[in-house]
C-alpha cells in the first residue's frame with residue numbers, strides 16, 4: 001500500500017509534528033498524496049470520506065499559530081481535510097481513512113499532526129465546502145517538519161522510542177478483562193498489537209482495549225471519564241475517541257496485511273464481561 005518503506009517502519013517513525021519549515025510541499029509529493037487520497041477514500045466499515053489536500057495560506061498559518069488547543073502549530077504548509085456523512089461507524093471509518101493517509105504522507109517524508117477542535121468546524125469547513133449533513137471531525141496539518149522543534153512541542157512531544165504509552169498489559173487482554181495477554185500468547189499478532197499501542201490518539205488517552213478470544217480480536221473502547229462531554233463543550237466534536245478507534249483499526253489491519261496475517265472485521269459482540277460502564281464494544285477482527 002505504501003511505497004517502498006514498510007508500514008511497520010513508518011508507524012514506528014511517525015510522531016506528531018507541530019513545527020514546520022516554510023518550504024511548500026514539492027509538487028510531485030503533493031501529486032502522489034492527492035492521488036493516494038483519491039484511491040483510498042473508503043473505510044473498512046463502508047463510509048466514504050470526501051478528502052481534499054489543500055495548501056495553507058499565510059492567513060491559515062497565523063490562525064493556527066494563535067490557536068491553543070493543547071499544542072501550538074507553527075508553519076504548516078498543507079492540510080488534509082475530510083468530510084463524512086452521518087451513519088454507523090462513520091467516525092471510526094474517518095479515523096481509519098485519515099490515519100492511512102497520515103501514514104502515506106509520513107512515508108513520503110512529510111510531518112503530520114492530527115487536530116481536533118472547533119477550528120476544524122469553522123475555518124476548514126469553508127475550505128472543504130462542507131455540505132449539509134456532513135461532518136468534519138478533525139483535520140491533519142502537514143508539511144516538512146522543522147529540524148529544531150518549538151519549545152512547546154518539546155514538552156508535549158516525546159521522541160519516538162520514548163513515547164508515553166500505557167503498558168501492553170493494560171491494553172491487551174486474554175479472554176477476559178482481568179487477564180493480561182502475554183506477548184507469547186499473542187503469537188504473530190504481538191507486532192500488530194504493538195503497532196496499535198504506539199499509534200496516535202486524542203490527548204494521548206489511548207482508549208483502545210483489545211481482547212483475544214481464540215482467533216478473534218475484539219476491539220473495545222474505554223472512554224476517558226468526562227472527555228466526551230468536555231470535547232462536546234470545547235470542540236463541538238461528539239466523540240473524538242471513536243476516531244482513535246479507527247486509527248487503531250488502521251494500524252491493526254495494515255500491520256496484519258504487511259505480515260501476511262489475513263482477517264476480516266465483523267461486528268458481533270462477544271459475551272465478555274466488561275470491567276465498567278465506560279468500556280464499550282466496537283468491532284472484532286476475525287483471523288483466518
Ligand SMILES: Cc1cc2nc3c(=O)[nH]c(=O)nc-3n(C[C@H](O)[C@H](O)[C@H](O)COP(=O)(O)O)c2cc1C
Nearest residue numbers: 015016069070071114115116200201202203204243
Ligand atoms: C483525534 C485526534 C485529535 C488530536 N488533536 C490534537 C490537537 O487538537 N492538538 C494537538 O496538538 N495534537 C492533537 N492530537 C495529537 C495527539 O496529541 C498525539 O497523537 C498524542 O499525544 C501522541 O503523540 P504522537 O502523535 O507524537 O505519537 C490529536 C490526535 C488525535 C488522534
